Amino acid sequence: MSRGKPGPEQLDLAAGMHTCLAENDYISSDGVDCRNYGVLDGLYEMKEIFAGLLDVSPDEVILGGNSSLSMMFDNIASNASHGVRDSIPWQRQGDIKFICPVPGYDRHFSICDYFHIKMVTVGMTPGGPDMDAVERLVESDPLIKGMWCVPIFSNPDGCTYSDDTVRRIANLKPAAHDFRIYWDNAYSVHHFRGDRPEIPCILRECEKSGNPHMPLVFTSFSKISFSGAAVSAMATSKSNCDFIRKRLAVQSVGPDKLNQLRHIRFFGNAEGVFKHLVKIADIIRPKFETVIQIFNENLSHLEIANWTDPSGGYFISFNTLPGCAAKTISLCKEAGITLTPAGATYPYGNDPNDSNIRIAPTYPSLGELKQAMEIFCVAVRIAALEKQIQA
Amino acid sequence: MSRGKPGPEQLDLAAGMHTCLAENDYISSDGVDCRNYGVLDGLYEMKEIFAGLLDVSPDEVILGGNSSLSMMFDNIASNASHGVRDSIPWQRQGDIKFICPVPGYDRHFSICDYFHIKMVTVGMTPGGPDMDAVERLVESDPLIKGMWCVPIFSNPDGCTYSDDTVRRIANLKPAAHDFRIYWDNAYSVHHFRGDRPEIPCILRECEKSGNPHMPLVFTSFSKISFSGAAVSAMATSKSNCDFIRKRLAVQSVGPDKLNQLRHIRFFGNAEGVFKHLVKIADIIRPKFETVIQIFNENLSHLEIANWTDPSGGYFISFNTLPGCAAKTISLCKEAGITLTPAGATYPYGNDPNDSNIRIAPTYPSLGELKQAMEIFCVAVRIAALEKQIQA
Numbered sequence: 116m117s118r119g120k121p122g123p124e125q126l127d128l129a130a131g132m133h134t135c136l137a138e139n140d141y142i143s144s145d146g147v148d149c150r151n152y153g154v155l156d157g158l159y160e161m162k163e164i165f166a167g168l169l170d171v172s173p174d175e176v177i178l179g180g181n182s183s184l185s186m187m188f189d190n191i192a193s194n195a196s197h198g199v200r201d202s203i204p205w206q207r208q209g210d211i212k213f214i215c216p217v218p219g220y221d222r223h224f225s226i227c228d229y230f231h232i233k234m235v236t237v238g239m240t241p242g243g244p245d246m247d248a249v250e251r252l253v254e255s256d257p258l259i260k261g262m263w264c265v266p267i268f269s270n271p272d273g274c275t276y277s278d279d280t281v282r283r284i285a286n287l288k289p290a291a292h293d294f295r296i297y298w299d300n301a302y303s304v305h306h307f308r309g310d311r312p313e314i315p316c317i318l319r320e321c322e323k324s325g326n327p328h329m330p331l332v333f334t335s336f337s338k339i340s341f342s343g344a345a346v347s348a349m350a351t352s353k354s355n356c357d358f359i360r361k362r363l364a365v366q367s368v369g370p371d372k373l374n375q376l377r378h379i380r381f382f383g384n385a386e387g388v389f390k391h392l393v394k395i396a397d398i399i400r401p402k403f404e405t406v407i408q409i410f411n412e413n414l415s416h417l418e419i420a421n422w423t424d425p426s427g428g429y430f431i432s433f434n435t436l437p438g439c440a441a442k443t444i445s446l447c448k449e450a451g452i453t454l455t456p457a458g459a460t461y462p463y464g465n466d467p468n469d470s471n472i473r474i475a476p477t478y479p480s481l482g483e484l485k486q487a488m489e490i491f492c493v494a495v496r497i498a499a500l501e502k503q504i505q506a
Numbered sequence: 507m508s509r510g511k512p513g514p515e516q517l518d519l520a521a522g523m524h525t526c527l528a529e530n531d532y533i534s535s536d537g538v539d540c541r542n543y544g545v546l547d548g549l550y551e552m553k554e555i556f557a558g559l560l561d562v563s564p565d566e567v568i569l570g571g572n573s574s575l576s577m578m579f580d581n582i583a584s585n586a587s588h589g590v591r592d593s594i595p596w597q598r599q600g601d602i603k604f605i606c607p608v609p610g611y612d613r614h615f616s617i618c619d620y621f622h623i624k625m626v627t628v629g630m631t632p633g634g635p636d637m638d639a640v641e642r643l644v645e646s647d648p649l650i651k652g653m654w655c656v657p658i659f660s661n662p663d664g665c666t667y668s669d670d671t672v673r674r675i676a677n678l679k680p681a682a683h684d685f686r687i688y689w690d691n692a693y694s695v696h697h698f699r700g701d702r703p704e705i706p707c708i709l710r711e712c713e714k715s716g717n718p719h720m721p722l723v724f725t726s727f728s729k730i731s732f733s734g735a736a737v738s739a740m741a742t743s744k745s746n747c748d749f750i751r752k753r754l755a756v757q758s759v760g761p762d763k764l765n766q767l768r769h770i771r772f773f774g775n776a777e778g779v780f781k782h783l784v785k786i787a788d789i790i791r792p793k794f795e796t797v798i799q800i801f802n803e804n805l806s807h808l809e810i811a812n813w814t815d816p817s818g819g820y821f822i823s824f825n826t827l828p829g830c831a832a833k834t835i836s837l838c839k840e841a842g843i844t845l846t847p848a849g850a851t852y853p854y855g856n857d858p859n860d861s862n863i864r865i866a867p868t869y870p871s872l873g874e875l876k877q878a879m880e881i882f883c884v885a886v887r888i889a890a891l892e893k894q895i896q897a
Contacts, residue, residue, distance in 0.1 A: 118543065126541040130529040133764075138521040150517040150732040152509065180571045181762045188757040196587050196597065196621070206587065206597065222756075229756045230587070337759070341541040344764040365613075365620045366579040368728070371572045371762065373524075373735040 116487060117455045119270070119429030120478040121342055121395075122402075128394050129340045135380040141373065149372035155363045156356070157348075161375040165348040167385025168304055169332060170316050175350045177359055178370050183335040183347040187297060188226050190331060190349070193362055194260070195230050199293035200328070200358050205232075205260055214252060214262035216244035218432060218460030218471045220270040223263045223299070227462070234462035235259065239269065242277035250287065257290040261297055267312050268302035271432040271460050271473040273425025275312045285320035285330075296321075296330040304389065305338060306427035307396035307403065311389075318350060327352045336378060338429065339388060339395070346370075346378050402476040406431055406488050413492035419499035422474075431474040432460075439498040440469045446494035452487045507878060508846045510661070510820030511869040512733055512786075513793075519785050520731045526771040532764065540763035546754045547747070548739075552766040556739040558776025559695055560723060561707050566741045568750055569761050574726040574738040578688060579617050581722060581740070584753055585651070586621050590684035591719070591749050596623075596651055605643060605653035607635035609823060609851030609862045611661040614654045614690070618853070625853035626650065630660065633668035641678065648681040652688055658703050659693035662823040662851050662864040664816025666703045676711035676721075687712075687721040695780065696729060697818035698787035698794065702780075709741060718743045727769060729820070730779060730786070737761075737769050793867040797822055797879050804883035810890035813865075822865040823851075830889040831860045837885035843878045 141149045143158050156162075157178025166173040179186040198204040205211050212233040215224060219239075227234050237248040243266070253259050264284065266276040276284075284296060298317050306312060317330045328351070335347035351359075382388045407424050410433075414420050422433045435443055441457035448454075455473040458464040474491075476484055532540045534549050547553075548569025557564040570577040589595040596602050603624040606615060610630075618625050628639040634657070644650050655675065657667040667675075675687060689708050697703060708721045719742070726738035742750075773779045798815050801824075805811050813824040826834055832848035839845075846864040849855040865882075867875055 120543055123539065123542075126532075126539070129541075133527045133529050133531070134525055136524045138524050140524070141517075148514065148517070150520075150734060151514075152511055152728075152733045154734075182759045185758050192583055192587065196583065225756045229753070337543075341764060342543045343541060343545075343760055344762045362620070365616045367576050368573045369734055371735045371765065373732060374762065374765065 116475050116479060117453050118478070119338070119475050121338055122398065122478050122480070125395050125398050125477070126341060128391065129381065132340060132377050132381045136373065136377055140380070141376065143372070143376060143379075147372065149376045152368045154369045154372060155367060156360055157370050158372055158375045158379065160379045161346060162348070164379065164382065164385050164388065165334065165350070168388060169300065169334060169350050171318055171332070171350045174353055175318060175356065177349050177351075177356055178375065179347040179349065180370055181343065181345050181347065181374075182337065183299070183301065183333040183349070184222055186347050186349050187223075187299065187333055190359075191226055191230055191232075191261075194293070194295070197362075199295060202293040205293070209258060211258050211260045212256070214244070214249055214259060215462050216263065216269075217462070218271050218466075218473070219263060220265060220299070221455070221459040223297070224462045232260070236462060239272050239274065241274050243269075243274065243280035246280055246283045250283065253287050253289045253294065255290055259289070260291050260293060261295045263297050263299065265299045265301065266314060266317070267300060268305060268425055268428025270301070270428065271430040271471070273423045273428045273430060273432060276314055278315055281315045281317060282320055285317060285326065286324045287326070294329065298330050298332045300332055300334045301338070302428040303334060304392055305429070307400040308426035312427070318352070328355050331355070339391065340378060340381070344374065346375050399477055401481060402484055403431065405481060405484055406474060406476045409485065409488040409492060413489070414495060417496070417499075420495055429475060429477055431476065433472040433474050434470045435472065435495055436499050436502055437468045437470050439495070439502050440466060440472050442498040442501065443491070443494045444472060446497055447491055450490050450494070452490055454491075507866050507870060508844050509869070510729070510866050512729055513789065513869050513871070516786050516789050516868070517732060519782065520772065523731060523768050523772045527764065527768055531771070532767065534763070534767060534770075538763065540767045543759045545760045545763060546758060547751055548761050549763055549766045549770065551770045552737060553739070555770065555773065555776050555779065556725065556741070559779060560691065560725060560741050562709055562723070562741045565744055566709060566747065568740050568742075568747055569766065570738040570740065571761050572734065572736050572738065572765070573728065574690070574692065574724040574740070575613055577738050577740050578614075578690065578724055582617055582621055582623075582652075585684070585686065588753075590686060593684040596684070600649060602649050602651045603647070605635075605640055605650060606853050607654065607660075608853070609662050609857075609864070610654060611656060611690070612846070612850040614688070615853045623651075627853060630663050630665065632665050634660075634665065634671035637671055637674040641674065644678050644680045644685065646681055650680070651682050651684060652686045654688050654690065656690045656692065657705060657708070658691060659696060659816055659819025661692070661819065662821040662862070664814045664819045664821060664823065667705055669706055672706045672708060673711055676708060676717065677715045678717070685720065689721050689723045691723055691725045692729070693819040694725060695783055696820070698791040699817035703818070709743070719746050722746070730782065731769060731772070735765065737766055790868055792872060793875055794822065796872060796875055797865060797867045800876065800879040800883060804880070805886060808887070808890070811886055820866060820868055822867065824863040824865050825861045826863065826886055827890050827893055828859045828861050830886070830893050831857060831863050833889040833892065834882070834885045835863060837888055838882055841881045841885070843881055845882075
């Protein structure tokens with residue numbers, strides 16, 4: 116339960132992908148032999164599918180390998196060593212910084228840490244990051260070069276940015292001309308209750324505000340097809356795409372086009388992806404409902420914890436009393452339940468309140484999940500009691 | 507004919523890979539669900555296959571995505587920004603340099619160029635790079651941080667390093683403690699005539715000489731299974747592997763394990779790969795023979811050119827009279843034949859003699875190849891004639 120990992124029954128839904136390419140099926144609709152080298156940024160038909168998911172143009176899409184995390188890492192590596200387009204490489208500009216809304220995604224923080232990028236935290240509100248703080252920081256400090264955003268079903272809070280938040284982000288006037296928004300749209304189509312959240316398109320909003328090259332949108336099929344054998348993509352201005360293709364021309368012989376073709380054959384188009392996600396939602400929904408029900412039954416009357424009840428994404432964000440998260444997780448570990456480490460949702464693994472725990476309910480079976488969450492609730496109560504006794 | 511690209515009939519030999527995974531076949535022999543996240547450096551069974559091809563231990567192998575070029579790029583990116591293990595990042599050490607044996611592989615040169623690494627050329631002999639020059643340079647200049655090697659069926663000369671060359675490379679005493687050998691073993695099993703060339707294992711030789719962490723071996727299935735959907739690997743000391751895994755832990759969710767499993771199922775083991783390569787050799791051999799026969803018939807009596815006649819690899823290295831390569835290629839282009847650009851086999855695209863042309867016979871059909879090579883021979887003769895008239 117430590118990571119947002121699909122359960123085997125979700126992956127079973129894509130079993131047809133193993134065999135959806137016949138032996139003589141390797142030519143794309145635009146005539147590319149997908150077995151051979153070439154097509155640096157991926158098949159056009161696959162770009163069209165992503166364009167449908169992200170509400171962008173296929174010409175604004177670059178396809179990657181099996182993981183959008185690697186695309187984010189590579190984009191930051193590129194900006195660090197070679198600069199954002201024609202600017203000075205970040206690595207030669209001193210102690211650069213990123214805005215990190217907290218709680219947030221530990222792998223974003225690891226990338227920053229690896230590239231010696233200082234992390235400046237801002238709080239999350241139900242409508243997204245605290246934009247007063249973001250504006251104040253980004254518009255005054257030229258060393259702030261980037262900002263992490265998970266705009267839909269954020270990791271771990273599960274909140275979706277309000278239209279106002281998206282527009283304020285697009286209208287930032289960064290002190291750094293080489294400031295970039297890392298828009299990790301991992302969960303944009305992963306609602307399991309209600310309708311698909313619709314937020315303004317960050318590319319279009321940034322065009323309107325005169326910042327067309329500022330946003331970099333990332334997503335993948337990791338939680339749609341196979342987590343380890345997916346197709347990833349980024350979407351950004353056509354001019355940014357041109358710049359990225361120059362690096363790709365040195366770095367790559369093109370992504371795995373046969374795997375793209377498998378996705379094209381299996382899903383058909385964006386509509387096919389949405390239909391598949393309904394089946395996935397039916398598997399995920401009861402898991403979230405089970406966790407929330409157990410929390411309600413065991414904890415709601417005690418005032419020692421609160422938690423989110425998201426309608427999509429992969430996480431429930433759980434807050435213990437201050438000073439109780441690490442203890443709760445360690446008690447669970449003794450009972451054989453591995454949770455995301457305490458502090459993981461904060462840069463440098465440091466949750467100043469020692470309060471936030473990320474619950475990832477998707478991987479275990481319903482039975483395992485029930486058992487684990489009941490033990491978790493006991494651990495929360497013990498940790499809170501110990502804290503109250505100490506106080 | 508501009509690139510070392512397999513022909514469609516070679517790729518057809520691996521048609522069974524499309525369907526070799528049944529719907530319920532996704533668990534590796536060590537129990538990994540290959541559909542899900544995880545296993546940062548790839549499946550052990552796949553490492554075993556590479557170990558058999560490279561004569562190393564599976565524990566010395568790290569698996570990558572679909573291309574070894576990307577692994578080389580990433581390794582250099584890592585050394586540039588973060589340093590070789592605990593050394594100062596290359597990017598902070600001034601104008602660093604790589605040894606580039608010439609003629610060589612244009613994509614190696616492009617990576618150097620991209621990372622602002624100066625390229626120092628040394629000549630090739632039939633037994634590999636001019637080792638007197640290599641030793642003089644590497645052992646005196648601490649800014650020389652790397653050396654490109656294509657030890658078996660080198661690109662484009664098709665020569666194989668002698669045992670003496672391999673041992674002299676392993677016994678280099680570099681002035682830079684963070685010097686690395688980039689051992690691009692792309693063609694180690696790609697003989698189409700005679701036996702597989704056997705050269706000493708660079709990892710073992712470097713252990714013997716006290717330089718265990720110096721070599722980085724790269725290879726892939728790009729010219730065995732599907733060029734665009736292969737599996738790549740690097741082999742290096744276990745301690746280097748540990749270092750590389752630390753970067754991977756930030757950069758990656760693990761490579762595409764289903765594609766690895768496809769390779770495992772289709773080829774079985776290294777022996778299966780060797781058997782498959784016999785079939786590939788039967789397709790490639792007549793193409794090389796055709797080119798050599800046409801050269802013999804049209805050019806051997808004229809003393810205006812020489813060429814290699816390799817027994818493996820993907821290229822014939824052709825030398826016109828000095829000053830005639832660009833003209834020859836441009837005449838071919840007028841006749842509709844695209845060759846590797848003049849100068850491509852030299853850093854910065856600058857062949858000081860304007861003489862070397864890389865011929866890549868594998869992609870066209872035999873009929874197309876015959877026609878193209880006959881026109882090529884005419885172009886060689888015209889260019890030589892013009893040159894002689896001018897002189």
